[in-house]
Amino acid sequence: MKEIILVRFGDLVLKGKNKPTFINQVKKLLRSKLDGFSVNFEYQHDRIFIHINSEDKEEILKQLRFVSGVQSYSFVYRVEKDLEKIAEKAIEIIPNEIPLPTTFKVETKRADKRFPMTSTEVSQKVAGMVLPKISGLKVDVRNPEHILNIEIRNDGAFIYIGKISGLGGFPIGIGGRALLMLSGGIDSPVAAYLMMKQGVEIELFHFESTPLTPLESVQKVIDISKKLAPYMTRNKIKLHLVPFTKIHEEILKYVSDPYIITIMRRMMYRLAERYALTHDIQALVNGESVGQVASQTLDSINVVENVTNIPILRPVVTYDKNDIIKLSKMLETYDVSIRPFNDCCSIYVPRRPVTHPKVEYALEEETKLNVEKLMEEALENIQTLMINKNTDFEIALYGFEVKDAIEAYRGDKK
Numbered sequence: 001m002k003e004i005i006l007v008r009f010g011d012l013v014l015k016g017k018n019k020p021t022f023i024n025q026v027k028k029l030l031r032s033k034l035d036g037f038s039v040n041f042e043y044q045h046d047r048i049f050i051h052i053n054s055e056d057k058e059e060i061l062k063q064l065r066f067v068s069g070v071q072s073y074s075f076v077y078r079v080e081k082d083l084e085k086i087a088e089k090a091i092e093i094i095p096n097e098i099p100l101p102t103t104f105k106v107e108t109k110r111a112d113k114r115f116p117m118t119s120t121e122v123s124q125k126v127a128g129m130v131l132p133k134i135s136g137l138k139v140d141v142r143n144p145e146h147i148l149n150i151e152i153r154n155d156g157a158f159i160y161i162g163k164i165s166g167l168g169g170f171p172i173g174i175g176g177r178a179l180l181m182l183s184g185g186i187d188s189p190v191a192a193y194l195m196m197k198q199g200v201e202i203e204l205f206h207f208e209s210t211p212l213t214p215l216e217s218v219q220k221v222i223d224i225s226k227k228l229a230p231y232m233t234r235n236k237i238k239l240h241l242v243p244f245t246k247i248h249e250e251i252l253k254y255v256s257d258p259y260i261i262t263i264m265r266r267m268m269y270r271l272a273e274r275y276a277l278t279h280d281i282q283a284l285v286n287g288e289s290v291g292q293v294a295s296q297t298l299d300s301i302n303v304v305e306n307v308t309n310i311p312i313l314r315p316v317v318t319y320d321k322n323d324i325i326k327l328s329k330m331l332e333t334y335d336v337s338i339r340p341f342n343d344c345c346s347i348y349v350p351r352r353p354v355t356h357p358k359v360e361y362a363l364e365e366e367t368k369l370n371v372e373k374l375m376e377e378a379l380e381n382i383q384t385l386m387i388n389k390n391t392d393f394e395i396a397l398y399g400f401e402v403k404d405a406i407e408a409y410r411g412d413k414k
């Protein structure tokens, strides 16, 4: 039988004037995610039917999980507009789709006004035919555990039970573009996901300090990017590798121990802001939360953020670590994040990091560095990779220097 999936929109139903833009974007996303599958789309004002012409139902469902702005979807069965046929189908699908015993009610919508019965009549008749055939099923019209939906339309009767939750949020692409500071940790990939789900396209910005940090820490961000790419409009994501080694070394050499992390983070923020402003990107995002580590007191955040003017978004700032971990497992970034390789913030941990830094002291420490020159050098040497879920870049196979490895890999792919 031909399968049909009914897709409903989420938040965007509420958004009056923007609604057409949002809906068009969801359509575009669905078309892009299902490119290559044999499907037809049928658009109605606040929902979409996907008619599947092949055996790819499971694969199609997997793709739908990556579409932000989709509130829920359901499998729909189409039969003739005939009560017997409708009841027969209901009797077939109920035991497969809902655990028994349970309570249910039938709800009917009649789009085809020529159909000779009212919606209530259809519901009552079908319920009456289904009930005696399925033991453990009881009607509860007030507070049913499940609803059997029937829609009488021009092209047939459509039946479905229940809803599968979609990603929710807003369709990606309608919320502008942000630069996400991606570490190899657990939090920043989750922050990335939350922004994309909110409709914001992202580019990933990673400060790499090889060989102070192992090449495997770069592999981690490549592998994390692969997991994030399918949420983007075109299923691919930019990963910028920012050479941070020189800055890292200078900081370790000249800055006094308690301020090492503070100055390192101020440099990261400065670089990210400058990149964003010169590339038409409207905000920075990171995985900071308050309290997790020394650098995440409000005083620290204040002194670090002090070097920028661009908006900085922190989607996980109030999240419980366990909730972040849950999301990172769902994203399949967790196993990558817990690989035991340090990035630049966790190596050479200062003996006495300052937890309540002061801007004056930070500025004083920075007089020991040539901030502008270090920044220019780093920005000039950014390496950008376009990553999708099938990217097969094993960096260690290509050499020990990030830059050389990327060049060799590019050469290989030509």
Ligand code: ATP
Pocket (backbone or CB within 6 Å): 180, 181, 182, 183, 184, 185, 186, 187, 188, 189, 205, 206, 207, 208, 285, 286, 287, 288, 292, 293, 295, 343, 344, 345, 346
């Ligand atoms: P995460 O789990 O995301 O690494 P964390 O709890 O370990 O976060 P920090 O290491 O203090 O916290 O980093 C806070 C945020 O700073 C990260 O979430 C990330 O957005 C950014 N960040 C840290 N290190 C890097 C890096 N090497 N490159 C890019 N961004 C980084």
Ligand code: MG
Pocket (backbone or CB within 6 Å): 183, 184, 185, 186, 345, 346
């Ligand atoms: Mg970290």
